[in-house]
Amino acid sequence: MKPITLTLCGWGPFRDKQTVDFTKVSEKGIFLITGQTGAGKTTIFDGITYALYGSMSGEIREKNSVRSDFADADTPTYAELTMMHNGLLYQIYRNPEYMRPKKRKNGGQAMTKEREKAVLTLPDGSVMEGSGEVTRKIQEILRLDYRQFKQISMIAQGEFARLLTASPGEKTRIFREIFDTALYDRFASVLRDEANTLYKEVMEYRHRMDEDVRQFHTEDEIWKELTSGETHPYEQLMDRLEVLEKDCRREEKKAARRLEKLDQEMVELEKRIQQAETDQKAFQKLRETKARLEALKGQSGDMAQKEERLKRGEHAAEIRAEYQQVNGVEKQLYALERQEKEEEEAIRREVALVQECSGIYEKRDLLLAYYDLSQSMEELEKRKAAGLNRQKQLEKKLLCHQQDYLEQEKRTADRQHELTEAQSRYRRAVIGLAARLVEEGKPCPVCGSLEHPHVAGTGEDVPDEEQLNRLQETYDQSAARLTALHGQAAAARAEAEGQAEQNRQLADEENVLLEKKGSFSEELVSFASIHNREEVREQAERYTGLIKGLEVRRQNKERLSADKARLEKELAAARESWEKALEKGGFAGLEAYQEAVLEETDRKNLSEAIARYRLELGSAAELCSHMEEELKGKEETDTAPFLDKRNSLLEEKKREESMRTRWSIGASDAARTYGLLKEKKKDMEKKEKAYGIIRDLDNMASGNNAKKLVFEQYVLAGYFEDILEAANLRLRRMTGGRYELSRVEEAGDGRSKDSLEIRVMDYYTGKYRSVKTLSGGESFKASLALALGMSDVIQAESGGIRVEALFIDEGFGALDTESLDQACGALMGLVESDRMIGIISHVPELQERIASQIYIEKKNTGSHVR
Template identity: 35%
Template sequence: MRPEKLTISAFGPYADKTEIDFSKLGEGGLYLITGDTGAGKTTIFDAITFALYGRASGEVRESAMFRSKYAKDFTETFVELVFSYQGKTYHVRRSPEYMAPKKRGTGQTLRKAEAQLIYPDERQPVTKAKDVTAAVEQLLGLSYDQFTQIAMIAQGDFQKLLLAGTLQRGEIFRQIFHTGLYQQLQIKLRDAAISRYKEYDEMRRSIAQYLDGVKFQPDAGMEEEEFSRLKKAKFEGKLERSLELLKLFIDRGELREKELQKQEKELEEKLRTMETMLNLSAQKRSLEEKRALALEQLEKILSELAKASEEAEKYKDADKRCEELGLLIREKQEKLKKYQDLEQLQEERREIERQLGNCQTQKEKIIRQEEQQQKEMEQLKTEREQLGNSELDLQKALTEKEKQTRRKRELNGLIAEIRRFRGLYDETKEQQKKYQSAYRDAQQQREYYQQIFHIFLDAQAGLLARELKDEMPCPVCGSLSHPHPRMLSEEQTVDQKTLDNEKSRLDKMEKDSVDQSLQAGSLKEQSNASWRQIVASAEELLEEFQEFHKKNKNGNGQAEDFLTVWKQLTSMVNRAQEQCEDLLTESEKEIRKAQENTKRKKTVENAMERLEKEKEELQEKKNFFDREQAGLSMKASENQKQQQNAAEEIRQIRLETEKDKSCKADSTKSEALKAGKEDLEKEIREKQQEYGELKENSKKVKETLQRFQSEKERIASSIETFEAQKKEIGEIPEAEIREQHAQTAARKADLTEKRKELFSVQSGNQDIFQKVQKGREEMTTAEKEYAWIRNLSDTANGKLNGKAKIELETYIQMAYFDRILRRANLRLMTMSSGQYELKRQEQSKNQKEKAGLDLNVIDHYNGTERSVKTLSGGESFQASLSLALGLSDEIQASAGGIRLDSMFVDEGFGSLDEESLEQALKALNSLADGRRLVGIISHVSELKERIDNKIIVTKQCGGEGVGSSIRIQ
């Protein structure tokens, strides 16, 4: 925003109408506003602020104080400001509420506040004070507070931005950088946390009822105290920990149970040990009885042992005779084996012949199976050739179905678009009717307003003419004569209120007409766009429509009869849908047929593969039987040779005996072989029987002798063992052990009772744990979600324990603030010769108050960091000016199109020394940079010498009147 021209009338110290043409100050740079104290330097800023926002630049002056006390009674109080913004010029005029003399009669009347904003385009002017203020805020993007703190830093408000706290800066930044959405997010997160808590709390209370029944062991310790605290807090947010503690109690109970069981087991071991000792005492008495019995048995065994020794003497040569009989039996068994081998060879020959016959039978069977397979294979090959194109047919049918399905979907979409268009078309027609009606009403109201406006003007002229007197100048033309004054009509009069009401009604009706027109235009555009889309889709989908549409277009390429085209298109689409349905049905039939053929072809191919595999298996079997037949033939030949050899060996055996010789002439070969075998078998049986009887009797005698010797040794050993066991057992205090046994049994019973009590507690806790576990997943999910949302809400709303109270919106604003400080420090470091640097306060002194936007200053001369409130007057001025300039830069860089082409600084330079003043002017010159006007109010004489452009305000107290005047130098 750049002021071009300011007109002040009866405002503050300015009694008359005063104009300031800012264009004379150039396009950019510094200019000085100087003059007498109280002359009205600050009032210039007040007038600009009042023109824009209806308020002064400072809080000291109120709008009721704007009426100049030096002005004449009939001088009107107002401010007019012509300003440019983004290349366009705007005109704003505003007058405050003040008391003025009545136009008729004596006394004073209240003049109400008025305002008007004129736009550079055809928009209607804004006339109401509040509406003008709202329009200015919307245009500039700045509220009154932001404007006064950023663009127009008024006297007394200079340090506001510097000394503001987090809360005040947050309000400023919210409007400038539009961070209110983050505040809304904070509120939504807080509400979500409350909602989640209600859901979670309902589940928690249900589960807490179960957890209230948990019982503890006497040695629960710190965990019991923790669980009791959780119980008092209703286990809020600590379900997982509560279950962990309950599981810990259960686990400890199990360990306690195991410990009690271990102690019981130890006592049982002691009891068993005592019982063992008592048993040993009984065994000792039993051993004495057994020893006496063993001595009696030993005497009897010695007598029997003497008799057995005599009997054993008779069989002392039995082993030698058994050896001779065994050798003879083996020789005859070897001869008998020759006969057996020959019989086995004959049996093997018969088996070989049987196997050869079986092989031949199997080979003939395989040959028949091969012939049958060949016939089946030929049939399957023929069928496969007939089904050869089934996959291609299936793919074609699927492609056709997909094509028709896509076309059906496109046609359905076209039908839906046609229905939508029809609705838009009808709605457009209806809206056009509404617009035409609203336009007619507005025209009628405009004609009526013009009529009564002329009546009003005539009435005003009549009222003015009624006051005219000869030799008195006319307030309009200044003439002293009034030959034809306007006569006031008594019949037709219109007051200001009626005129304003009709004007308001006209504005409302014109606005309604414009709104109806815009809405009709929008609907028309939507309707046309929809129709163009329909035509494009129809021409792409329907060749019939493409030809039809070409024939029905006029010279501009548009359809002549819209409804005819629409009805014809609907008919074409319906026919296309029916055709598409028929083609889809035919595609389904083709797909089913192709699928059946493809399935049958796969079956045939599988059968052919199976036959090929079976053919290979049959060939393998045939080859196997060929090899088997060849092997059996070789075995038969070998068997024949072995039989001949065996027969020759048997003949030699027969020649060895006289009996064989005598039988040679009278018996056949087979009978001779049979007789020789039977004689050998008989001799072997006889010798074996003799050998067995001798061996058995000798064995019995030896076993009897051995048994009596063993029994003797056993009884003697038992007697020695009894003596050793008695010695080993020693003396046992049986009475004392029985007393200890009773005490240990009592302790064991006590432990058993404790274990039962523990089991009861464990059972109850286990039951509670299982019941809680049933709803644990849902409860845990709700708890985690609540904890997560609450933590997120606390984080966003700055409520984390032990943390500074920094809200999400403040955190976002901190980023803007840091960028502002970087820009501000570029100037502050220059103005303070590198001594001071502004820094956002990172640690809040009070975690209960909102933090994050508080400000400190770093003194690089002594390396300290302190609050900006500790700066001196001149230092505060430098810091405030730097911060204001930095904020201005940041706003123009990032605040959505806000453009500030001027800035005003009111006082503060008087507190600076010469060097600081030089640095401040250098910073302001860099800010102006030839493109921005920076106005400075100051009494400092050095500034008058350094700044060429000046607005000089002079207080007048002479004969020409009282008040202030302005001139530009």
């Protein structure tokens, strides 16, 4: 990057617009930026770094504090840089966020905030905006970020003098930031953490295997001896577990054979116990059956009384129909008399209600018409409210569609711009591709000329046909979306206008209904406010119903009177038939009949009880006879001895099962423990192997090596020696070959150090000496050489990027005349046809030696550039 012009306005010490034209001072490659202290010399480099990256060069400078105190209210604050890079011209405009007075006619002092802005104009004329976007594009063009640009292009005041005498630890921190070697320290930390993790995993496997050993319980003396130490011999323990498993399986089989013999004895014993218990139950059942037979015989007298009671109940049932006929007619007659009285009372009540409902019945038609009109007006009000609400929603919807259309219109324009720009780059690239066919001395494939003074390049960031097709497709989709949104907006507008017309029609309809409502009398309106529609309808319907019901009730009363006369005749005939039936059934009167009456269920239950008694009596007698025949010649056997023998066998069987289970568990535990140890031992050995590899790498990276040097220090030492080698190329020239810088590798006692301490070889004495013994001028030379050497190394580490502009800030005041000549000579050696060096200094001797100068003039109204 080579600056062409830099414009600063309202910036720091510069009150108004000041432009630095670098083309006027860079012809000889080296120029001086000079002026009084505080005039704003370093501000020139600040402006360049801010324009490129939106950041300042100084450690304590902030981009939001650069607004000039000298600037007028209407003077903007910005930096504008025109630069040349790889033969192409770029222009960058930036302004920071700052507070400025508002422009008010009344002279007020209110403040307003000017927002941060960045604009990049590319060589093809295209424009990119946005602070972050511009910064990323500059990093892409220059292939340097802000930190790298500052380190390569700016030798800051006093920074490398401090680096020259800084402690090794301080140098480590500085170089770590410059060369980003914290990666190697993090790598060593990762190795250390991985080694610790693997060690913990190995120990965890050992702990888990030890826990498996502790959880295996056995009385085996060999096992106890093997596990008595602090560490366990896992191979021997696994061998012993195999032996213990075999022993346990052998004992388990012996116990199983003994249990089989006991089971056979138990089967024979159970057969004898079962036969004895069967005989005991049969004798017991015979005794119970005999006792039951005797009890049944004792119930014979009671059964005779039940048979007599059943006989009288059956006679009463035979004449029950005549008795029920008399009761039925009496109940019907009583019910008719009660209904007749109820009808008379109901007729009196309904006559009074007819008189009460007649008033509303006469006005019913007018009232219902008034209610219909009121309901129509209420419904119209709801429709009006819904229409107004609908109209608001449609207007809001129309606004949303309009906003969507405007946003899509902007996006479509952006897509069209991207497509046009890509097509332009593609067309230019086609020309560049054709230019590749041009060969010196041969005719041009386009124009036929044998001379080719200006061959076109292909350019950068050239799209291919697939990218152009994708951009065209994106633009077509965006345009289609814009057309769809236009249709939606038009439809929404039509819908909103239609709803507004409906709302106007509803208002006209409301006026018509109001005129109709005014035609009703105040008396009717007042009556309608007391009674609602439902009450009027109910009263009218009630009046009509009462009239009809009253006629029906009068007819019912006449019918009831006729039925009453008929039932009185039927009752007399029924009573005569009942008297004859009592005499025929042998009953002295109604009381005797009622005592004999039994319900059908009671007669059935009584009959079944008598039959069941006779059946049970015969069955018990027959069963006793049969059982006595079966048990003839048998005796009851005591089962106690058999049960004692069974208990004894069960105890013995329980002991044998316990032994078999014990041996089985012992064998399973041994097999399980063996499997656990085998699996974990295999995994542990894998972890131990991995741990051995990582542990060796960790030892090398963390300094446990022959040189006692950690990984990051080893890398930094390599960078440092490259820097010193590059620095000595300038230092030898600036000191007439007297001094040469080198790295201190070991202390006097042979111990390794941090490897970043500097010593100087004085060829006048042929001895090494500390850099702290150098004079002020010698220290500056060494610092300048170190800075230039570091710049060379950083360039190399940044992919061979060339520094086309280098700024050196102060430090020349400590040099004598000869040293100043040597320093200037060394700097002139850096100058090439396409490289410029700017020295920021107020030293008068430099003003005499360097003809090309940018002078910053300091005044009480702000600084000026010439």
